[in-house]
Amino acid sequence: xxxxxxxxxVIAEFSVKEGERDAFLALAYNDANExxxxxxxxxxxxxxxxxxxxxxxxxHEVYTDRAAFEQHTQMPxxxxxQEGTAPLLADEPVVxxxxxxxxxxx
Numbered sequence: 001x002x003x004x005x006x007x008x009x010v011i012a013e014f015s016v017k018e019g020e021r022d023a024f025l026a027l028a029y030n031d032a033n034e035x036x037x038x039x040x041x042x043x044x045x046x047x048x049x050x051x052x053x054x055x056x057x058x059x060h061e062v063y064t065d066r067a068a069f070e071q072h073t074q075m076p077x078x079x080x081x082q083e084g085t086a087p088l089l090a091d092e093p094v095v096x097x098x099x100x101x102x103x104x105x106x
Contacts, residue, residue, distance in 0.1 A: 007100040034077035041068025
């Protein structure tokens, strides 16, 4: 049994400047919607905000594999997200990469 399904998961956490969350979310939702609509290798793209209303935003993305994620970074909607969100951030984003673990069969 392999320990990975092959799916590639990205979790990116952003600390957004006060008062800029709505602008950041608009760009994030555009990236998410375009990714899901136009990228065969993008299976999930969630935009998450904390219950306490703080200015953190987390993106949870699932791709077929790392190559599909690399293709995502070359799509036309990716650059506007990167460029548009940069001035809205209080700190550098924390981006982590994972492989989805395979569930054992009972």
